[in-house]
Amino acid sequence: MIEYLKNDSVYTVTEINQYVSDMFANDAELTSVLVRGEISNFTNHLASGHFYFSLKDAGSRINCVMFKNSNRLLKFMPQNGQSVVIKGYVGTYIQRGEYQLYASSIEKEGTGELYKKFLELKEKFEKAGYFDEARKRPIPVLPRRIGVVTAPEGSVICDILNILKRRFFNMPLVIAPAYVQGGLAAASICEAIARLNSLEDVDVIIVARGGGSIEELWPFNEESVAMAVLESKKPVISAVGHQTDFTICDFVSDMRAPTPSAAAELVVFSKDETLEDLERMLSRLDMAASSMFAAASSKLDYLGQKLASHSPEKVFENYRMHIDNIEMTMRSVMSRKMSEASARVSEVSPKAHIARLRGLTARYSERIANIKKHIDARINSKCESAANVLENTWLKFSVHDYKKVLELGYSLVMGAADGKLIRTAAQAAENEKVNIKFSDGEIAAVICR
């Protein structure tokens, strides 16, 4: 071919394309390459079964082809806009004078070898139960001190400190500096976790790193780091990368925060809000207490009043009031009676009264005079009849005078001792001294039988 070129300096199209094609084929670098880029203009040629597309990045693009015998091994259908890494070789398409990337395999970005390793470790740990919710320790509500494993010069620590400042300005924090990417990172992260564990008052550890590629975040997928997190005596919050990045460290930690800032928000509550809550509770306490005391004291007042109403003074007072009442009633009754009486009195005029009294007097005098006359008459008649009776009686009586009998010659015998009349012979005892009365005198005698 070289001889041919020497003889004639004019090339055919085919010749020059062939020449370039040979150059590509002879370049060791181009026979096996990995190219990262974004898929565009993807065409799945149905007739041939080959894939045709472009791979591009911000500054350039390259045509790609993936033949049927390669693409049938793919576990996914490439799509426009997908970030991928393509393994293949760069060759020329002589017919069109174009070079292109001949893809033998396509991997989605992040699903490379590292991703496979990640998945393997994840599966292993998952089986070991390292991700179990039951293993996870509670994050203290109010840590005495927060420990942070991160790069001391990065923006991550600034984000965390700014949030702490806003939410809980006096929260103490200690930084355990660590490399967060590269070969030394895993060991230094492990050491930082161990150091924070040796500080007694550190109650929670945040392992933090900003966003990055899977390679950059890789230390947080290392088994040694995962074990350090698992073995930490203090609860660990993992805040590695962005919301969409997941690492083994996230899974084994006690809590995953989507970002370092979010970790800071999770680890401390808002002090101002909590103080407000506390103040609200204090005023509720006071209110509950004061209403309780008010109720109790009003009840006490009521009972006190009730008790006072039964005190001796009160009882006495009640009696006095009762008596006063009676007195007042009496007074009012009396005064009513008096006024009624005086009303009656005033109905009668003194003159008429006197006249009436005079009339009464005259009438009674007359009656008395009549009665007197009547009595006098009665007395007189009684006296006359009494005198007659007396005379008659006297006459009758004088007939029976024993002295007259004695004058006729009769005598009376009487016991000398007792003066009793001896009416019969039997009454006279032998030798009894007797007196015999005659009209002209008495003589003593002795009974002799």
Place this chain on the structure above:
Amino acid sequence: MALRKEHNKEAADKACDLSTLKFEEGLKKLEETLEALENEELPLEESIKKYEQGIQLYNFCRAKLESLEKKIEIISKGTGAEIELKPYERKEIE
């Protein structure tokens, strides 16, 4: 019922021992105390006890919030007992 009472009593006794109490426990107990004071028909004496307990817990919680001393440090070297700390300063944190 009797068992629950016993439990409450135990909890109340525990609330008085503030030295070992955690902040969140204090806060929870304060809420419980308040709840009891507001919603339960308690004898006066017990209410007074609850109120005093509440005030104690309030003071405890406040003290816990204020007792933390603002201190940002960085481990400079060493491990375990030999660990050395020094103040950490960054211009970015105003």
